[in-house]
Amino acid sequence: MSALPSPRPDAAPILSLDGIGKRFGTFTALDGVSLDLMPGDVHCLLGENGAGKSTLCNVIFGVHQPDSGAMRVNGAPYRPRDPREALANGIAMVHQHFSLVDDASVLDNLLLGQARGWLHRKREAERVRDVLAGVGLELALEAKIADLSVGERQRVEIVKCLMREPRLLLLDEPTAVLLPAEIDALLDTCERVAQRGCAVVLVTHKLKEISRIATHATVLQSGRVVARSASPATDIDRLVHAMIHREGDDTPDDLSARLSLAKSASPYSRPLQDEVLQVDGLSARDADGVTRLADCTLVVNRGEIVGIAGVEGNGQSELGAVLAGMASASAGRFFIAGRDMTQASPRELTQAGVGIVPEDRHAVGCVTGMSLADNLLLNHLDRYTRAGFLQRRAMRSAALELMQRFDVRASGPDALFGGLSGGNQQKAVLARELTLDPLVFLLAAQPTRGLDVGAVAAVYSHIRAARDRGVGVLLISSELDELMSVADRIVVLYRGRIMGTCTPDAGNRGRIGAWMAGAGETA
Numbered sequence: 001m002s003a004l005p006s007p008r009p010d011a012a013p014i015l016s017l018d019g020i021g022k023r024f025g026t027f028t029a030l031d032g033v034s035l036d037l038m039p040g041d042v043h044c045l046l047g048e049n050g051a052g053k054s055t056l057c058n059v060i061f062g063v064h065q066p067d068s069g070a071m072r073v074n075g076a077p078y079r080p081r082d083p084r085e086a087l088a089n090g091i092a093m094v095h096q097h098f099s100l101v102d103d104a105s106v107l108d109n110l111l112l113g114q115a116r117g118w119l120h121r122k123r124e125a126e127r128v129r130d131v132l133a134g135v136g137l138e139l140a141l142e143a144k145i146a147d148l149s150v151g152e153r154q155r156v157e158i159v160k161c162l163m164r165e166p167r168l169l170l171l172d173e174p175t176a177v178l179l180p181a182e183i184d185a186l187l188d189t190c191e192r193v194a195q196r197g198c199a200v201v202l203v204t205h206k207l208k209e210i211s212r213i214a215t216h217a218t219v220l221q222s223g224r225v226v227a228r229s230a231s232p233a234t235d236i237d238r239l240v241h242a243m244i245h246r247e248g249d250d251t252p253d254d255l256s257a258r259l260s261l262a263k264s265a266s267p268y269s270r271p272l273q274d275e276v277l278q279v280d281g282l283s284a285r286d287a288d289g290v291t292r293l294a295d296c297t298l299v300v301n302r303g304e305i306v307g308i309a310g311v312e313g314n315g316q317s318e319l320g321a322v323l324a325g326m327a328s329a330s331a332g333r334f335f336i337a338g339r340d341m342t343q344a345s346p347r348e349l350t351q352a353g354v355g356i357v358p359e360d361r362h363a364v365g366c367v368t369g370m371s372l373a374d375n376l377l378l379n380h381l382d383r384y385t386r387a388g389f390l391q392r393r394a395m396r397s398a399a400l401e402l403m404q405r406f407d408v409r410a411s412g413p414d415a416l417f418g419g420l421s422g423g424n425q426q427k428a429v430l431a432r433e434l435t436l437d438p439l440v441f442l443l444a445a446q447p448t449r450g451l452d453v454g455a456v457a458a459v460y461s462h463i464r465a466a467r468d469r470g471v472g473v474l475l476i477s478s479e480l481d482e483l484m485s486v487a488d489r490i491v492v493l494y495r496g497r498i499m500g501t502c503t504p505d506a507g508n509r510g511r512i513g514a515w516m517a518g519a520g521e522t523a
């Protein structure tokens with residue numbers, strides 16, 4: 001990539017990185033990364049899954065120590081040994097996983113380790129309100145963390161960081177789990193923080209977010225900087241190209257094909273009327289006994305992708321959890337290829353040919369303390385067991401083959417699963433579930449969350465290939481654009497009920513939007 005403009009000469013950087021390198025064992029995660037972060041910057045860090053974005057944030061925040069290169073904060077040498085030193089230097093980070101005390105109130109969480117005595121607490125509460133007002137956020141300070149949505153919890157984390165008045169705020173994929181309105185609020189907050197003279201680093205895969213707020217962008221590929229931009233909104237095509245293009249790789253046509261989510265209809269001209277999933281009056285309640293899914297009836301045929309659309313939090317998670325055998329239905333039943341599986345465990349579902357890509361892969365999709373090979377072949381361990389012993393060599397080569405087919409990037413099959421980048425963990429879960437044999441029905445809940453643009457297209461091409469082989473797919477996604485291009489039929493959920501069903505034709509977009517907002521007919 002040619003255009004690598006040099007940093008602006010007129011302002012002093014809050015943080016500058018000079019040739020940062022980081023290795024994990026023999027694997028090079030960062031290689032000579034140089035970067036200046038100026039006051040007022042919203043700097044988007046882009047790159048494919050595994051490119052090194054989180055590692056770079058963790059080096060800046062003192063979680064990892066670099067093996068080479070130098071950092072400076074406000075011109076002074078900076079080499080934090082741990083996050084505490086980073087915080088002391090005005091650098092704060094919001095992680096993908098929260099560290100809040102569920103049983104305590106928002107205010108208590110914000111004051112944790114700070115409040116001494118009532119007066120102090122009152123003063124600090126005022127300060128919290130000032131911080132909230134300053135960045136235009138709202139939070140119920142007395143609410144319990146356990147009762148908050150994911151978006152609200154994240155707001156607490158951000159306010160916790162802002163209370164330290166950082167000069168640099170690092171946000172590692174903060175929008176992956178947020179609702180659209182929450183994403184807007186978060187982006188507004190980033191802008192306001194930057195306007196106050198801080199620098200913000202935002203790791204994201206979402207092009208819309210980059211166009212909306214990035215003042216600068218840096219693209220990493222295999223740990224190296226391959227492109228920079230000082231006007232990302234007008235540079236999106238170049239940045240995406242830099243993200244996924246590899247030297248000697250492919251032609252521009254191949255590249256756009258790799259990114260394409262162009263429609264491809266099911267090869268079956270009429271529905272096969274061969275039901276692999278039949279959901280009959282299914283209802284489910286949450287832990288507090290509140291009904292989250294109400295009387296849901298739908299069918300997925302062989303060779304068909306049915307998309308479940310809806311704003312997150314409208315019963316999709318409960319539908320997915322019941323169909324995956326991870327939650328009980330309070331009423332109704334569901335059948336896989338005609339067999340009642342309402343009470344089945346995840347293992348029994350797997351044995352019946354149900355592939356499950358769960359919404360929360362950390363909770364149920366994988367074992368982070370085991371190797372990548374173990375995780376990839378979890379469903380088939382019996383195939384690799386002889387006389388009670390695992391056939392490690394055969395497992396390694398089967399795992400290698402899956403890594404290549406599904407583009408799972410890691411140092412090798414023996415890599416610890418927990419050490420893989422988030423996107424590569426997700427690709428591995430998909431690889432495992434899509435290669436179930438036989439695969440009759442695939443339940444895919446938010447399968448592209450956290451994936452880079454090229455990986456999203458690759459995942460859907462795998463899912464379509466499964467459909468074309470006759471697998472029925474239920475695809476739950478909050479990304480309406482993805483559903484519109486991939487699904488053969490769309491079912492809209494609103495407050496746990498099915499509002500309507502239609503084909504994903506452009507002409508139906510308005511109806512789908514209205515159903516998602518709770519308006520219009522009920523199916």
Ligand SMILES: Nc1ncnc2c1ncn2[C@@H]1O[C@H](COP(=O)(O)OP(=O)(O)OP(=O)(O)O)[C@@H](O)[C@H]1O
Nearest residue numbers: 024029049050051052053054055419420421422423
């Ligand atoms: N603690 C670790 N031990 C071993 N390897 C690691 C560790 N942390 C990261 N890696 C490896 O470093 C590479 C970069 O990972 P990183 O998490 O920084 O990628 P990323 O760009 O943030 O990806 P994603 O978009 O998928 O989150 C990956 O190949 C990952 O497997």
